[in-house]
Amino acid sequence: MFSIEHDFDATVITLVDEGPAPLGEDVIVNAFEECVTVEQYDPRTDSVLRITLSPTQLRDLGAALDLPEGVYAHRPRKP
Numbered sequence: 001m002f003s004i005e006h007d008f009d010a011t012v013i014t015l016v017d018e019g020p021a022p023l024g025e026d027v028i029v030n031a032f033e034e035c036v037t038v039e040q041y042d043p044r045t046d047s048v049l050r051i052t053l054s055p056t057q058l059r060d061l062g063a064a065l066d067l068p069e070g071v072y073a074h075r076p077r078k079p
Contacts, residue, residue: 003016010032028040037053
């Protein structure tokens with residue numbers, strides 16, 4: 001299950017783990033104009049872990065999900 005909310009400066013996506021136990025903590029994705037953050041509470045350390053991706057890193061991650069193993073680079077398209 002997931003939810004999508006549009007705040008003033010970000011789109012917030014919350015991913016909720018469902019199914020048999022043990023369940024993972026919710027994952028919060030905050031999409032800002034200049035970056036995207038992925039957050040998840042860690043009960044072992046009682047803190048929120050955060051990863052920040054640039055727009056380029058996010059584009060590369062999206063592309064990588066559909067590609068086989070290897071090393072890739074985006075090249076500008078010719079007009």
